[in-house]
Amino acid sequence: MKFPDSVIKELPAERIIGTTVLLGEPPFDTSEIGPLSGKVAGQIIAAGGDLDVGVGLYSDSEAGTEVTCGYRMNSADGNGLNTTGPTSTELDTIELPPCTAATLIHEGSMSRIGASWQHLSEWCLNQGYSLNGPCREIYLEEDDGDGSDWVVELQQPITR
Template identity: 60%
Template sequence: MRIGEFAQLGQVSVRMLRHYESMDLLAPDSVDPFTGHRSYTVAQLPRLNRIMALIEGTDMNHPDCIIKELPAERVLGQTVVLGEPPFDTSEIGPLFGSVADRLAEAGIRHAAGVGIYSDAGHGTEVTCGYRTESAQEIESLQVTELKSCTAATLIHEGSMSRIGASWQHLSEWCISQGYSLTGPCREVYLETGDDNTADNSDQAGWIVELQQPIIV
């Protein structure tokens, strides 16, 4: 992706990315030899977060936790209510597939997948959907308007079976910094690997940004 897109994804300025490059902290994935255009990949986002966290002096026990201002966004998806922990998440994957199929049928372009988690009183309500700028309504899909907010974030890499530990780390860091947790919290699926490979059965190649809205 172009440097501007990567800057937007990481919530930093293009100028700051060039500064990190000049300090040999984060080089572009590639540079066009003719135009000089710089390109980055999603896989570089964890390193960007690590650099930002360390430069900002974040608690070294959780060096990748950083605070971001999340913009408002629209998510089209479907919702399922899970029981009490430990959750049976077997419904979540197929639900994302169902939503993606409905969006494709409607010809709606979408960006990254988003899982939205909130307390439903009788369990945890999970909305599985995709970011979109489309205002079109689709039968069987609900629109969730996420408001802009301040959030603590952490990049989870690797097996999704360990994502619970990453959420625990993020929550502990928030509490240690004196932040109050609010909801709903979100998982943004930035990289979902190759669904055609056998080793993707546990989403081992996924890169997911955990977003915990906070009250500062």
């Protein structure tokens, strides 16, 4: 498999609205991630919000890997969400600080995204960087068909 070049970027601070689940230790059962993303989207819409770009956040904890499925908040008022009353959302708001990140564009099936992450991690370490903080998947183009046409920006925060 040929990989595109990795690029170093300065990422701005951003807010994500979503839900976090614990996957435990590898190998992961990721079957709940797709349905969870759909549930989050439904909750945002039900609360009167607008969907922006989908985001997945992956971070290590003592109990295993935590995954947040969510969406970028596209406005200061939280995507227009109703946060009180009978249609309020039970979603969490995650504040991501600005950071320097190594990035790579993954195109194709999500079944091959693990190889793209492996390539990006090895590239970072070979360039003398340390992995620093939760990694991010930014779903630029989601596949609605057979699952082979995804475009996802992988973002790994780094330090020297």
